């Protein structure tokens with residue numbers, strides 16, 4: 506009896522001492538607390554790193570990369586506007602110089618939809634590519650991620666990997682082909698994330714696919730490309746960086762997010778704020794504060810434009826692991842319900858509220874609402890963006906950050922609220938309906954919210970100044 510007790514005791518000790526990382530442990534039961542009880546909130550977070558190569562003119566190396574990996578049939582994706590511009594020319598030159606065989610797909614839709622994703626997927630399925638190269642903003646990179654994913658899972662139904670509850674949210678288990686992303690905006694950070702966003706037409710709201718499996722193999726971040734961005738593309742993609750940084754820094758902490766995944770494969774890419782993402786997000790915000798206005802106003806300001814390009818990478822790594830919350834969740838129906846608004850400088854043949862604009866328009870109302878849950882972080886953000894916080898009480902963190910953001914937007918000549926992009930009070934129910942299924946991100950709001958709260962946030966965002 507004593508011997509059996511001793512063996513049991515030894516086994517317990519061994520289990521406690523065993524390495525618990527996913528690579529070495531197959532006995533560790535994820536989701537169980539140390540005492541074996543089932544936890545309702547998560548207790549761990551993962552930092553998935555992103556491979557980035559940064560440098561002026563570094564695009565010239567891409568042909569060598571593809572040659573090094575033995576690629577024989579490469580899919581080059583872009584949009585019709587960029588197909589005529591220097592970033593695509595630089596990639597083509599490198600492919601030609603290194604004798605890389607490729608086929609170009611230049612029909613990516615700016616702000617992609619499920620139909621435009623499916624067209625790109627069909628192109629990829631028909632051509633048996635062994636590597637992918639995406640040259641463009643988030644629209645191109647996201648479309649290329651989806652094309653690679655479904656070409657490598659020919660049996661899958663389109664909704665299989667789309668986020669639940671809109672899609673089935675199945676984990677991706679197969680292996681994808683290498684994808685090199687060359688971002689030309691500054692920007693979505695899509696070159697760093699395992700996320701692909703599209704407008705789901707029947708829902709009139711965006712949704713996406715989120716899995717570390719679709720993260721690009723390498724992001725080739727060449728700041729020379731950002732010199733070609735027109736002013737409003739620089740402004741709107743910069744607002745996306747601003748909101749990625751602010752939302753990930755103020756997101757619900759990872760250990761308050763529920764449920765605790767029963768298996769690590771179920772742990773979402775967007776996990777809530779965490780100490781490692783915080784470093785990336787805070788730094789991105791500092792760069793935005795220092796350089797964004799210069800980068801928007803002067804396309805030849807190389808220091809400012811290249812700094813913003815790096816900021817989009819910093820923010821991408823931060824939010825790619827921590828997630829975003831209400832500005833993004835509420836932006837998806839703002840883009841999806843667009844009526845006739847056509848953003849200046851966007852060379853497209855359809856109405857569009859660009860992503861960065863759709864997220865930033867609600868930001869003053871959103872951060873005013875979330876501030877009571879973590880006032881220190883909201884105060885710190887306001888301070889980074891230039892506000893004097895020395896005499897400010899914690900209770901005033903929300904109004905202060907909201908005012909700071911309004912000033913920032915006004916200086917950059919942003920449209921005066923949702924009213925200025927075609928929305929009115931009658932649209933609020935549809936905007937709320939389109940936000941409700943965005944749980945993947947809205948659940949990361951630090952403050953719980955009802956449908957009435959969402960209505961009030963949309964209402965408060967109709968006019969900013």
Ligand SMILES: NC(=O)c1ccc[n+]([C@@H]2O[C@H](COP(=O)([O-])OP(=O)(O)OC[C@H]3O[C@@H](n4cnc5c(N)ncnc54)[C@H](O)[C@@H]3O)[C@@H](O)[C@H]2O)c1
Pocket residue numbers: 584586587590592615616617641642643644645647689690691692693694695698699700701702703711730731732733734735738741742745850851852853860861
């Ligand atoms: N995957 C992610 O993690 C993630 C994150 C945020 C946003 N997104 C998605 O990304 C999309 C928005 O991407 P975006 O803001 O990068 O813009 P975009 O890709 O939609 O491009 C906007 C416009 O700018 C043009 N353009 C891009 N780069 C240019 C350059 N260097 N010179 C001249 N013109 C240029 C394009 O041709 C297009 O007309 C949205 O669909 C959004 O939902 C994805």
Ligand SMILES: [Fe+2]
Pocket residue numbers: 693745749833860864
């Ligand atoms: Fe975004």
